[in-house]
């Protein structure tokens with residue numbers, strides 16, 4: 410078997426020429442992408458640049474207007490949506506939450522909580538959890554079916570920097586243990602960079618992508634350290650000086 414063929418068979422998901430229109434407006438325009446097992450890929454981009462739409466396309470919740478998404482046969486997906494809000498007045502333990510909408514065996518729930526670093530929260534009320542604890546529980550929920558591809562949409566929103574760093578370390582651990590691919594959206598590039606194998610900058614189309622170490626050579630990347638969100642914005646800017654109406658190929662990067 411050729412090496413090329415072997416690689417194709419292991420690819421988790423392949424996206425070719427993905428275009429998603431809302432009305433007449435292309436939210437995603439001719440996006441090409443592929444993910445291999447065990448890769449950690451981070452998607453960055455300004456607000457409204459199509460990051461959530463991209464993840465939702467991959468799980469099949471958004472239909473492509475054109476282009477093709479090919480998932481590995483039988484691919485198991487885990488998905489943590491952006492800003493999931495749970496009714497705080499609803500009494501529900503973490504353990505119960507993991508069994509909705511369909512029952513999940515107790516050992517599977519316990520293993521997922523353990524994996525996500527949330528083993529101690531099983532009997533706590535969902536409403537009583539801190540932001541960081543809730544994110545761990547949402548991660549546990551996404552791990553229930555032992556996913557081969559884990560998709561996380563801004564999983565550390567609202568966490569402080571140590572909380573974010575701890576969460577990303579946990580994600581790396583999960584990747585190492587489960588051997589899954591991880592695709593996440595983040596604004597916290599300075600924290601995520603070290604955990605990512607590849608960074609993709611999206612603004613309707615793919616502006617640039619590459620190994621974080623390569624990106625790290627850029628002056629713009631060095632500006633990220635210790636500069637918080639301003640640094641992340643600096644990275645966007647170095648590639649976003651070109652015109653953005655999503656038409657034609659992007660020649661930056």
Ligand SMILES: Nc1ncnc2c1ncn2[C@@H]1O[C@H](COP(=O)(O)OP(=O)(O)OP(=O)(O)O)[C@@H](O)[C@H]1O
Nearest residue numbers: 431436454455456457458459460461462463491594
């Ligand atoms: N179902 C929809 N109906 C109308 N507009 C939509 C829909 N889904 C996405 N959009 C629009 O598509 C654009 C991209 O949205 P998306 O949520 O994918 O961006 P994003 O990069 O994830 O943004 P953010 O960083 O703010 O989370 C936005 O302008 C949004 O309003």
